[in-house]
Amino acid sequence: GAVVSQHPSRVICKSGTSVKIECRSLDFQATTMFWYRQFPKQSLMLMATSNEGSKATYEQGVEKDKFLINHASLTLSTLTVTSAHPEDSSFYICSARDVQGIMETQYFGPGTRLLVL
Amino acid sequence: DAKTTQPPSMDCAEGRAANLPCNHSTISGNEYVYWYRQIHSQGPQYIIHGLKNNETNEMASLIITEDRKSSTLILPHATLRDTAVYYCIVPSANSKLTFGKGITLSVRP
Numbered sequence: 001g002a003v004v005s006q007h008p009s010r011v012i013c014k015s016g017t018s019v020k021i022e023c024r025s026l027d028f029q030a031t032t033m034f035w036y037r038q039f040p041k042q043s044l045m046l047m048a049t050s051n052e053g054s055k056a057t058y059e060q061g062v063e064k065d066k067f068l069i070n071h072a073s074l075t076l077s078t079l080t081v082t083s084a085h086p087e088d089s090s091f092y093i094c095s096a097r098d099v100q101g102i103m104e105t106q107y108f109g110p111g112t113r114l115l116v117l
Numbered sequence: 118d119a120k121t122t123q124p125p126s127m128d129c130a131e132g133r134a135a136n137l138p139c140n141h142s143t144i145s146g147n148e149y150v151y152w153y154r155q156i157h158s159q160g161p162q163y164i165i166h167g168l169k170n171n172e173t174n175e176m177a178s179l180i181i182t183e184d185r186k187s188s189t190l191i192l193p194h195a196t197l198r199d200t201a202v203y204y205c206i207v208p209s210a211n212s213k214l215t216f217g218k219g220i221t222l223s224v225r226p
Contacts, residue, residue: 006160032212043204044161044216093160097212105151106214108160 002028004096006109013084014117020080021112023094029074030096038091050077084116121205121217128223135192137220139205142186150181151208152190154201195224
């Protein structure tokens with residue numbers, strides 16, 4: 001299957017700082033990527049849809065000014081958690097949509113574990 | 118959007134087939150069924166997807182009933198590394214994936 005990478009794999013930061021997470025599709029181009037968040041013992045929750053060359057669309061309850069998304073190329077989307085607080089500590093996972101004709105499949109990155117102190 | 122229901126958990130013996138069921142009774146004619154799994158502390162891994170025909174790849178087989186209201190993911194020879202949460206998902210029209218609780222498969226030695 002196609003490969004999606006994320007960087008960093010884990011990050012610890014102080015409260016009030018900003019953290020940027022990168023999501024890359026390594027062997028395919030993705031006009032659409034998705035960002036999820038997963039708290040312990042819970043399932044993945046979709047945060048936003050990242051569209052190459054246009055604004056991201058956010059799910060209800062997700063603050064767009066706090067979670068900044070940039071999808072500047074067909075292989076890279078970034079999520080910046082601004083002014084991070086301890087409650088933002090979570091496992092952040094991206095996926096990239098691979099379209100082959102009428103078939104499409106989302107491939108996921110390995111996740112980024114964020115700990116805000 | 119078609120919802121899916123899965124039992125919360127099941128286990129099987131190593132080397133035996135694991136048959137994971139999923140109900141998707143409200144699926145429409147052009148909606149696919151996708152299966153992913155998540156091993157602890159990793160991102161979800163794509164397994165397989167199908168529309169109405171049975172599908173097989175190097176990881177698993179997907180059996181879809183004729184009325185398409187349910188499907189079964191089959192891992193033919195389960196190993197300890199197959200212990201994971203398995204998600205059966207019918208994407209929405211805008212490709213969004215909604216992850217439910219999935220089914221936790223425990224493979225015992």
